[in-house]
Amino acid sequence: MRQLSPEDIEALSVGAWILGTGGGGSPYHALLNLRRFYDAGVRVDLIDPDELDDDDAIAVVSIMGAPLVFQERLVDSRLIARAVSAMEEHLGRKFRAVMAVEIGGGNGMQSLLAAVHLKIPVVDADAMGRAYPEAQMTSFAVGNLAPYPLTSVDPRGNEAIVGKTSSWKWMERVSRKLCTEFGSIVATCKAPRTGAEVKKWAIPHTTSKAINLGRAVAEANREHADPIAAILKAESGKFLFSGKIVEVERRTTEGFLRGRTVVEGLGDDHGSQIRIDFQNEWIVVWRDGQALVSTPDLICVLDSESGEAIGTETIRYGQRTTVIALPAAPVFLSPRGLDHVGPRAFGYDIDFKSVFCS
Amino acid sequence: MRRIGIDVGGTNTDAVLIDGGKVVQGVKVATTADVTSGVAAAIEALDLSAEHDSGLDALMIGTTHFINAVVQRRHLTKVAVIRVALPATSSLPPFTDWPAGLAELANGGVFQIEGGHDYDGRRFAPLDTTAARRIAREIRNLGLKYVVVNALFSPLDPSDEEAVAAILREEIPDVSVTCAHLLGGIGLLERENAAILNASLIALARETITAFEHAKSKVGLNAPLFVTQNDGTVAEASRAATYPVFSFASGATNSMRGAAYLSGLKDAVVVDVGGTTADFGYLRNGFPREANAVVHIGGVRTLFRMPDLVSIGLGGGSHIDLEAATIGPLSVGYRLSTEALVFGGNRVTATDIGVAAGLIDLGDRKRVAHIAADDVKRILRRCKEMLEENVDRMKTNASDITLIAVGGGAFLVPEELQGVGRVVRVQHGGCANAVGAAIAQVSGEVDQVFQGLTRDEAVASARKLAESRAVEAGADSESLALVEAEDTPIAYLPGNAMRVRVKVVGNIRSTRMGQTAKEKVTCQSVS
Numbered sequence: 001m002r003q004l005s006p007e008d009i010e011a012l013s014v015g016a017w018i019l020g021t022g023g024g025g026s027p028y029h030a031l032l033n034l035r036r037f038y039d040a041g042v043r044v045d046l047i048d049p050d051e052l053d054d055d056d057a058i059a060v061v062s063i064m065g066a067p068l069v070f071q072e073r074l075v076d077s078r079l080i081a082r083a084v085s086a087m088e089e090h091l092g093r094k095f096r097a098v099m100a101v102e103i104g105g106g107n108g109m110q111s112l113l114a115a116v117h118l119k120i121p122v123v124d125a126d127a128m129g130r131a132y133p134e135a136q137m138t139s140f141a142v143g144n145l146a147p148y149p150l151t152s153v154d155p156r157g158n159e160a161i162v163g164k165t166s167s168w169k170w171m172e173r174v175s176r177k178l179c180t181e182f183g184s185i186v187a188t189c190k191a192p193r194t195g196a197e198v199k200k201w202a203i204p205h206t207t208s209k210a211i212n213l214g215r216a217v218a219e220a221n222r223e224h225a226d227p228i229a230a231i232l233k234a235e236s237g238k239f240l241f242s243g244k245i246v247e248v249e250r251r252t253t254e255g256f257l258r259g260r261t262v263v264e265g266l267g268d269d270h271g272s273q274i275r276i277d278f279q280n281e282w283i284v285v286w287r288d289g290q291a292l293v294s295t296p297d298l299i300c301v302l303d304s305e306s307g308e309a310i311g312t313e314t315i316r317y318g319q320r321t322t323v324i325a326l327p328a329a330p331v332f333l334s335p336r337g338l339d340h341v342g343p344r345a346f347g348y349d350i351d352f353k354s355v356f357c358s
Numbered sequence: 359m360r361r362i363g364i365d366v367g368g369t370n371t372d373a374v375l376i377d378g379g380k381v382v383q384g385v386k387v388a389t390t391a392d393v394t395s396g397v398a399a400a401i402e403a404l405d406l407s408a409e410h411d412s413g414l415d416a417l418m419i420g421t422t423h424f425i426n427a428v429v430q431r432r433h434l435t436k437v438a439v440i441r442v443a444l445p446a447t448s449s450l451p452p453f454t455d456w457p458a459g460l461a462e463l464a465n466g467g468v469f470q471i472e473g474g475h476d477y478d479g480r481r482f483a484p485l486d487t488t489a490a491r492r493i494a495r496e497i498r499n500l501g502l503k504y505v506v507v508n509a510l511f512s513p514l515d516p517s518d519e520e521a522v523a524a525i526l527r528e529e530i531p532d533v534s535v536t537c538a539h540l541l542g543g544i545g546l547l548e549r550e551n552a553a554i555l556n557a558s559l560i561a562l563a564r565e566t567i568t569a570f571e572h573a574k575s576k577v578g579l580n581a582p583l584f585v586t587q588n589d590g591t592v593a594e595a596s597r598a599a600t601y602p603v604f605s606f607a608s609g610a611t612n613s614m615r616g617a618a619y620l621s622g623l624k625d626a627v628v629v630d631v632g633g634t635t636a637d638f639g640y641l642r643n644g645f646p647r648e649a650n651a652v653v654h655i656g657g658v659r660t661l662f663r664m665p666d667l668v669s670i671g672l673g674g675g676s677h678i679d680l681e682a683a684t685i686g687p688l689s690v691g692y693r694l695s696t697e698a699l700v701f702g703g704n705r706v707t708a709t710d711i712g713v714a715a716g717l718i719d720l721g722d723r724k725r726v727a728h729i730a731a732d733d734v735k736r737i738l739r740r741c742k743e744m745l746e747e748n749v750d751r752m753k754t755n756a757s758d759i760t761l762i763a764v765g766g767g768a769f770l771v772p773e774e775l776q777g778v779g780r781v782v783r784v785q786h787g788g789c790a791n792a793v794g795a796a797i798a799q800v801s802g803e804v805d806q807v808f809q810g811l812t813r814d815e816a817v818a819s820a821r822k823l824a825e826s827r828a829v830e831a832g833a834d835s836e837s838l839a840l841v842e843a844e845d846t847p848i849a850y851l852p853g854n855a856m857r858v859r860v861k862v863v864g865n866i867r868s869t870r871m872g873q874t875a876k877e878k879v880t881c882q883s884v885s
Contacts, residue, residue, distance in 0.1 A: 029547075032450055068807070068857065069477050071545040072511050074447045155446040156483065183476045251847050318647075318666070320751075 001047045001121060004112070004211075006038050011214030014308065016108030018213050018231065019206070019326075021298050022312040023281035024105020024131030025067060029075040030113060037077070037116050044112045045121035047097055049204050052195030056096035058123060059084045059192055060140075061114050062107045064152075064175065065185035067313045070106075079155055079187040080110045081117035086151040086159050087189040099123035099198065101138060101190055103206040104131025104281075105311075110187075125202040129329035130298050133256055133280040135175065136168035137341045139331045140193065143201035147171040151189045154182035203329040209235070217307045227307025228322050231300075238355050240285060240293065240323045241274050242267055242304060248315055256280055261301075261315055263323065274323065276301065278312040283346050285323065291350050294343040296328035325355050360413045362581070363796025364400055365612050365789075366393055366421040369633035369675070369692045370766065372792035373400035381620070384789040386766070388692060393423055393566070398573035416866060417574060418795040420586035420608040423566055424559050428656035431459060433562040436466030437554050438502045440493060440526075442473040442509035442518045443546070445483065452508075452550055457657035464558040466502045469493045473518045474510025477855070478809055482510050490522045494529035503530070504557040508538035508550040514807055516540075534560055534600075541603060541662065543805030544857065548652065548661035555658060556603040563602035567595045584832070584866065588664050590615040590645055590794065591801035591863055594832045606655065607664045609791060610637045611646050614665070616794030617762040618644040620784035626760040627752045627778075629745065630790065631767030634689040636672040636745070639665055640752045641762075645841060663803075668748050672741065674767035678706040680729070683736040685744065699725045708770055711737045718769040738772070746776045753777065764790035799863040801841070802828025809855045817843050820860040833864030 013027040100111040103126040127138035150162040220230035247262035282299035304320040385403040390396035439452040473485035509518040516539040536557040542549030585598035586608040613630040640647040646665035671687025690697040697703035700721030714726040758779035763771035764787040802824040808816035
């Protein structure tokens with residue numbers, strides 16, 4: 001177990017946004033919350049999954065909702081802690097630690113906010129290794145673990161418990177309905193896990209990974225070095241394309257933000273262009289009608305100068321961006337993993353071929 | 359239409375007289391520390407004797423005074439903030455993420471009460487009017503006169519902000535309330551920040567506008583006063599005094615609008631080379647493209663719409679290092695007329711290089727005769743590179759664009775640049791910013807979420823609201839035109855929710871109409 005320093009918190013927000021692959025919500029408000037606690041002297045501990053006992057109970061948390069509503073309701077640390085307390089009441093037992101369902105974006109930090117109030121450590125792991133739009137797109141779903149129960153809370157004092165669903169997809173449907181009814185932002189505590197389940201199925205050390213990424217960017221920027229080169233080096237990533245956003249198309253269908261953006265090449269990529277399709281997160285990169293990269297490989301669109309990630313909600317015309325790929329967690333590369341998060345899970349009739357296997 | 363346009367810059371105060379759409383005169387005077395005596399001097403420098411102001415429709419002033427106050431942390435008033443959003447948002451109270459020094463200057467007290475709405479118009483929590491009244495009395499006892507009210511989702515439903523403002527006005531007779539929904543769209547913290555900056559500047563804005571009015575009457579002008587806004591439009595002086603943040607970035611915008619007007623071009627990249635900086639912007643439909651993102655003002659995050667600009671340290675007053683062949687970013691600024699070589703000083707400036715290269719004829723040429731031709735060439739090559747790089751940043755595709763070069767330092771822009779089809783220079787380009795002020799129109803804007811409407815219906819509702827806001831701001835309702843309509847669907851929300859932003863502009867309602875009609879009647883009765 002180690003204590004996270006103020007620098008770790010800052011780095012985590014940068015790294016989690018990169019691992020968000022365009023989604024997961026901006027970490028900005030969560031960071032502001034954490035800074036307030038850190039300024040007041042509070043510290044969060046990070047526990048390695050290997051340090052967990054097999055029968056420890058682990059709370060898996062996230063904030064669900066519309067990014068636009070986040071901009072008004074703001075992230076409230078007590079809300080996420082309340083979702084966990086509601087689950088403790090329901091189960092009649094206390095949690096040993098709290099864990100993020102996804103490390104990507106703001107959700108990579110919600111577990112820390114819960115931990116502050118619950119005074120328990122955060123597990124250095126998550127169930128996606130990035131951000132994905134749906135509940136069944138987790139390593140726990142790939143492992144066929146139980147999708148229930150779930151608590152869902154809003155700031156007005158409403159609390160809902162979903163006792164049982166027949167599948168992960170049903171859990172996704174029901175929790176989404178609750179979310180909408182509560183004002184399109186809720187804090188959720190998802191199906192609790194045992195220490196044994198976390199050790200077997202969670203994706204380990206993703207909080208550390210996000211912190212390392214953030215530190216690499218900060219260090220490069222401090223030394224006026226190339227932050228993107230630092231990211232590629234830190235995570236053995238692959239450079240894909242560098243250019244300028246010339247087109248953004250967004251629409252919402254079935255509650256998802258879908259669309260695509262076109263990047264026109266600059267520098268070495270001058271004269272060519274790529275298209276990136278998204279569904280909350282970046283899903284497929286196309287070049288001349290060919291899929292160049294697709295999920296589960298991580299597609300990251302970064303600001304060419306600062307190395308900061310750019311979200312699917314905030315991408316805009318004229319931005320200078322560099323597109324890179326980072327390797328996916330191995331659990332998603334199996335045939336069963338690809339069923340859950342491969343291109344076909346997002347409606348693309350293409351075979352997955354990792355850019356890291358060529 | 360006869361108008362005077364004035365732009366108060368860091369170095370110069372420019373003024374132009376426009377008549378019937380033509381620039382009749384343009385003058386440049388030095389900006390003064392008190393700002394207003396420079397304005398008076400600029401008006402006096404214009405030769406208005408022919409008709410004096412009998413036929414003057416308006417005086418339009420653009421100033422960087424308010425943004426400078428924030429950046430320099432001067433003339434700011436303490437503000438009380440009432441946020442209406444409990445039980446949500448309390449973990450990030452007002453002034454979160456502000457630079458400590460600035461927060462200390464502006465923070466007069468923070469209050470949070472229950473109320474506000476959801477994104478779909480449903481009530482979030484009942485408005486706690488009892489608490490509002492108690493807080494109003496507390497603010498009165500603290501002796502604070504400037505208050506911000508910010509409610510959850512107020513851009514969708516401003517009624518809670520209005521209700522609390524009414525209570526404040528009942529309890530504090532001379533209070534000045536800034537309702538956040540009038541200053542920004544969705545984004546609670548950023549909207550609140552803009553409202554706080556605004557409220558803390560109102561005292562300064564009132565003082566400044568009064569001084570401008572005074573300068574106006576000192577030179578015997580009677581025309582109404584307008585102040586230019588961030589988006590290239592203007593607002594009546596009284597409105598500008600209530601919403602100073604909308605006048606923040608008017609300088610660069612004015613020069614872009616002026617460049618469009620003088621060149622007759624609507625789509626081009628504009629570079630305004632001044633004394634200290636070169637500002638690059640992209641003209642689309644004659645208006646500057648706006649930065650659709652968070653803008654930091656004096657270290658504070660805000661979301662109001664500002665022109666999308668790139669500013670670099672390249673201007674007529676930029677320091678030149680002949681050995682390293684570098685330009686700027688330091689500049690002699692307003693001391694150009696004493697510190698440049700050609701003006702008898704001993705600092706090599708970009709103006710000196712321009713004179714040595716024969717690009718411009720200023721001061722004493724002999725004083726730069728010693729600079730080697732090779733050095734001049736190297737500096738000009740560096741200047742060209744800096745311009746090319748930043749023009750490219752503004753471009754949206756690789757094809758050649760038209761570049762309009764304006765500003766006093768436009769002589770530094772060469773005829774041929776990579777990625778530029780042609781460089782356009784215009785008459786009176788040195789005063790493009792003042793021209794932009796003189797030709798400015800009045801706008802109305804809306805940024806709201808609509809639900810249960812078709813796309814066309816939503817845009818139409820937004821447009822109607824924007825039009826009424828423009829008329830309120832002084833626009834002639836007959837002349838209103840749509841400049842921009844953008845709709846964005848929203849993830850996770852039911853009912854086909856979409857965010858719609860609409861902007862309309864119109865001509866200033868002529869205040870001379872009545873007079874003109876009367877004059878005609880008088881003439882007739884005489885004959």
